[in-house]
Amino acid sequence: MKLAIYIAFKNLLGAGLRTWINVLVLSFSFVAIIWIKGIMLGWDHQAKSQLIEWEIGHGQYWHTNYDPNDSFTWDDSHASPSDTLINAIREGRYAAIFVAQGVIYPEGRMVPVCLKGINTTQQVLKLPTSFLIREENIQSSAIPVMMGAYMANACQLKEGDQFLVRWRDMDGVFDAREMELVKVFATPVPTVDAGQIWLDCSRLQNMMGLNNEITLLSIPSYESNELLFSNEFQFKSIEFLLSDIEKMVQMKSKGQSVFYLVLLVLAMLAIFDTQVLSVFKRRREIGTYIALGYTRSEVVRLFTIEGGVYALLASALALVYGYPFLLWQYRNGFKMPVDVAEFGIAGSNHIYPLFSLALILGTFLLIAFTTLLVSYLPARKIAALNPAETLKGRLS
Amino acid sequence: MPETIIQVDNLIKQFPVGKGFFTALDNICLRIESGEFAGLIGPSGSGKTTLLNILGSLDSPSSGEALVLNKSIGKLGAKEAADLRKEAIGFIFQTYNLLPVHTVYENVEFPLLLLKRTKKERNLQVEEALEWVGLQSKRNSRPNELSGGESQRVAIARAMVKRPKLVLADEPTANLDAKNSFHVLDTMKELNERLGVTFLFATHDDKVIQYLRRIIELNDGQIARDYTPEKNIQS
Structure with a gap:
């Protein structure tokens, strides 16, 4: 050989x-x-x-009715977490998200959007939620919101622009407010960008008349003992989400x-x-x-x-x-x-x-x-x- | 008493042609002793090369017996036949058949590599073989850098380097001019005399025939004459 x-x-x-x-x-x-x-x-x-x-953290809890691909489920996909969890959310240990439908009118056009309220203190996701905190010295009735660069480009909006948003609250009543684009963020994840508008979770809850209710929750690690809040939420593992x-x-x-x-x-x-x-x-x-x-x-x-x-x-x-x-x-x-x-x-x-x-x-x-x-x-x-x-x- | 190197009895070789057979060798009987310088001569198609191939264990007889160094060619397995060629038979071809990517030294060394000789042994034997054929100065040349005569002398050195008992040379001078033919034949004659190696040629070249001490004339696959020439260059 x-x-x-x-x-x-x-x-x-x-x-x-x-x-x-x-x-x-x-x-x-x-x-x-x-x-x-x-x-x-x-x-x-x-x-x-x-x-x-950017989106899922190390797993999520979804309201049992929630289907991200079916917007008709969103109206019934919310519940209130426990008091312990509400405190944890306020401290920013979890990213709590409230999902609702809406329509915006940028430059006179009508664009259906997914409104996503998120706790501004969250440290789980990379979303720059601190921009959503309205400084007290700013006198504006417009709701501060942010969106991804792809969405902003599609709507021909830039930071500082204002536009009208229309939504239906929990009673099915239409309401409308001015929104101000305070931040356009660049993200490699299109599912937090395209067709989405991010705002403070408590503002969205108020808009909907559903205080303290959330649709889903992203967790920072696999330790989720305190999240056993009710039968209304189901854990979605990272494997499932990926x-x-x-x-x-x-x-x-x-x-x-x-x-x-x-x-x-x-x-x-x-x-x-x-x-x-x-x-x-x-x-x-x-x-x-x-x-x-x-x-x-x-x-x-x-x-x-x-x-x-x-x-x-x-x-x-x-x-x-x-x-x-x-x-x-x-x-x-x-x-x-x-x-x-x-x-x-x-x-x-x-x-x-x-x-x-x-x-x-x-x-x-x-x-x-x-x-x-x-x-x-x-x-x-x-x-x-x-x-x-x-x-x-x-x-x- | 000289040793019998080749013994052929009633050898027949047939090749299939269409639905029938062509008989290339017909009932050949032959004995070659050690140290002979013999040649198979005859016109093209007379069976010289076929007989040489069988004796070199490159082909097998259809019937009859061909014993080379007491080994029956027809009964040898592939490995035994390869061993016989490797150890005891040297080949010289009309077209030299040097390995093209190897140097002269490496071509001559090749049979010794197959015999698993040590590097020192190989070096000694290759140098000696190159000296026999007078090509020491060409040891690093590639075959495409050699003349026809030089190439054939390398082939002789390669055939002789392992000191085989039998050298089979098929038309060794067919591609050479007269001067180179005589040079090559002189070299082979000298090695035959000096080392006692048996040479068997297949040729129809008169220059080779002049050197032969025994001539076996084939015609239509049969031995027509087997004789010792009265006069040749060696006598």
Whole structure:
């Protein structure tokens, strides 16, 4: 085996440019696959962590009637938490959210929105809720609100603008007030941005005539003993809340897998083509090996090892330029060519790929295995040749 | 008493052609002793190369017996046949068949690598073989940097480096000009005399025939004549 590896190395290095072109193609596939998968892993990780930071915390309690995708449920999706919890919410240990429907009229247009009241003291979510506290010296009857940059852009609003909001209170009576946009925040999470207006929870409760009632609650950690407040709220685990993004990333991963499989197939075709060409171009050499004392199976082994050496050389080359590239990507991230928020997926437009040892080893094994396979197949063809004929350079 | 290197009895070799068979060798009986410098001669298609391939364990007989160094070629497994070639038989081909990506030194060293000789042994034997053929100065050259005569001398060194008992040379001068042919033949003759290695040629080149001490003439797969020439370069 040692000799076969030596000869295989010698043959490949001696073949010069042909070998290096194949190695380059293979190493490119190697780096590209790791990079693409790293981007997906990084995106997955970023999307989840940003959802946790901006929207869900480490789990949520939902009113039993609440369905975020069905606004008709919202009117009946509120209840009052315990006094202990109300105090905890005031202290900002939890993010309490009241959800209601409304319509705003920016620039004379009518835009249906989701009004979300949140306790301004909360320290669970990254939302800049402190901007919602109206300083006492400001004389304005307008309700201070904030919205995400995407929403502000869609409504053509900027900080300081005022607009009318109309809603229906608990008795079904329509009411309207002026709102003032005090903060436009940038967020990578579209579900706290698009179609949403954030205001102080107590103001929204007053508007609705439902003091102290909330729709849902985000918690800062898994310790939620004091949250066993009533049967009206159900705990939603972080796994449940992340399941949508999980499915989305999995779907994207499958799409990307097609891309890297195409890359892999192209690289394998190059190796396969080279090895098949070898059958024709190197048939005299094959006959010589047999005349010098090789068995047919040893010739098959030699050619298969040559394929393995391709994988090794490609890995070494990939290390030379791939390592600095991937390290640079890991540190500086990758700017997505389009705004990911347009897909409704949480995630920054700047993705920082993640590369795990399992990913690198898995890719190496995948490439090594397929390279060995596409080398073995033509080598089997070689084994069937008549050595007496191949010595003369003929195919029998 | 000289050792019998090759013993062939009633050897028949047939190749399938369409629904029938073509008989390439027909009832060949032959004995070659150690140290001989013999040649199979005859026109194209007479069966010289087929016989040489069988004796080199690159092919097997359809029937009959071919014993090489007391091993029956027809009964050898793939591994045993490979071992026989590796240890006891050297090949010289018309087209040299040097390994293209290896240097002259590495080509000559190759059979010793297969025999798992130590680096020191290999170095000594390769240098000696290169000296036999006068190519020490070309040890680092690649085959594509050599002339035809030099390439064939490398092939001779590669065939001889392991000190085989039998060297099978198939049309060794067919691609060489007269000067190089005589140079190569002189080298082989000298090695035959100095080392006692048995040489068996397949040729129809008159220049080779001049050197042979025994001529086995084949015609249509049968031995037409087996004789010692009255006069040759060696006599």
